[in-house]
Amino acid sequence: MTRHAAEEAATTADRQFDRLTLSQRGQHLVLLVACVVLVITGLPVLFHGGSMGEATVKLLGGASVRASLHRGGAIVLMGLCTWHLLYVMLSRRAHDDFLRVLPRVQDLREVRQAMRMYVGLATQGPRFGHFSYVEKLQYWAVGLGCGMMILSGLAMWLHDQVMLTLPKIWLDVAWIVHGRGAVFGFLAIIVWHLYNVHLRPGVFPMSTVWLTGKISEQQMRADHALEYEAITGAPPSDTATGTTAPTGPQASEGGGAP
Numbered sequence: 001m002t003r004h005a006a007e008e009a010a011t012t013a014d015r016q017f018d019r020l021t022l023s024q025r026g027q028h029l030v031l032l033v034a035c036v037v038l039v040i041t042g043l044p045v046l047f048h049g050g051s052m053g054e055a056t057v058k059l060l061g062g063a064s065v066r067a068s069l070h071r072g073g074a075i076v077l078m079g080l081c082t083w084h085l086l087y088v089m090l091s092r093r094a095h096d097d098f099l100r101v102l103p104r105v106q107d108l109r110e111v112r113q114a115m116r117m118y119v120g121l122a123t124q125g126p127r128f129g130h131f132s133y134v135e136k137l138q139y140w141a142v143g144l145g146c147g148m149m150i151l152s153g154l155a156m157w158l159h160d161q162v163m164l165t166l167p168k169i170w171l172d173v174a175w176i177v178h179g180r181g182a183v184f185g186f187l188a189i190i191v192w193h194l195y196n197v198h199l200r201p202g203v204f205p206m207s208t209v210w211l212t213g214k215i216s217e218q219q220m221r222a223d224h225a226l227e228y229e230a231i232t233g234a235p236p237s238d239t240a241t242g243t244t245a246p247t248g249p250q251a252s253e254g255g256g257a258p
């Protein structure tokens with residue numbers, strides 16, 4: 001490598017783009033902690049007959065401590081959702097991000113191109129803008145999942161009041177939705193989200209965007225080629241192929257304010 005090429009590579013490697021604001025990183029961290037607490041304190045109820053369920057309850061300090069911890073986690077999750085809604089409504093940056101995460105017809109084209117690449121009909125995958133279809137799916141899955149878990153959880157928590165106003169079948173539905181939703185959400189996080197941000201080639205052992213809020217130029221070119229071109233004015237041929245699977249929800253250069 002010539003000296004000039006080596007210097008250029010070093011500059012490129014150092015260049016960082018703002019992706020997640022401080023508030024977004026804070027929300028992600030609270031979500032992570034709340035979900036871990038809710039899963040650990042909720043799943044033993046679902047699998048109460050098994051030895052792992054019993055051992056977990058014992059480790060947590062008994063049935064009533066487990067129940068209090070689950071309700072504590074639920075209050076944190078509800079607080080987080082309120083924080084997120086206010087953030088989207090009151091912060092200009094969050095509002096803009098929200099508009100960009102809305103589904104569009106373009107997402108279907110991206111899915112089609114990705115599928116073509118996966119089955120060998122195309123050599124290149126789709127090139128993404130600020131949010132890829134995978135990031136959008138993750139955002140909406142978390143949003144709808146939280147809404148579903150909160151509604152069904154509140155119904156079980158306030159079961160006396162629910163029984164006074166609605167037929168019992170609604171409580172049964174809430175109970176089934178809550179239990180199945182917990183297993184589904186748990187598996188989705190372990191299998192899908194963790195693969196995308198930890199194990200995927202290119203980001204292993206971990207994407208640090210959720211900690212630093214910054215994304216490297218290399219990752220920007222690979223995962224958000226269209227946005228990279230729009231920000232830097234780089235010609236399309238100068239950016240990466242976009243054949244890597246995208247990472248989690250992130251944001252663009254210039255917007256670091258919470």
Ligand code: HEM
Binds near residue numbers: 035176
């Ligand atoms: C990621 C979020 C959550 C997960 C993974 C989760 C998980 C679970 C699981 C697996 C059960 C056992 C269900 C069964 O017996 O079929 C449960 C029970 C319960 N959950 Fe959740 N939950 C979550 C959020 C919430 C929220 C937001 C609330 C309240 C607003 C809540 C309130 C309850 C209540 C009241 C029960 C009944 C058992 C108990 O007293 O702990 N949960 N949860």
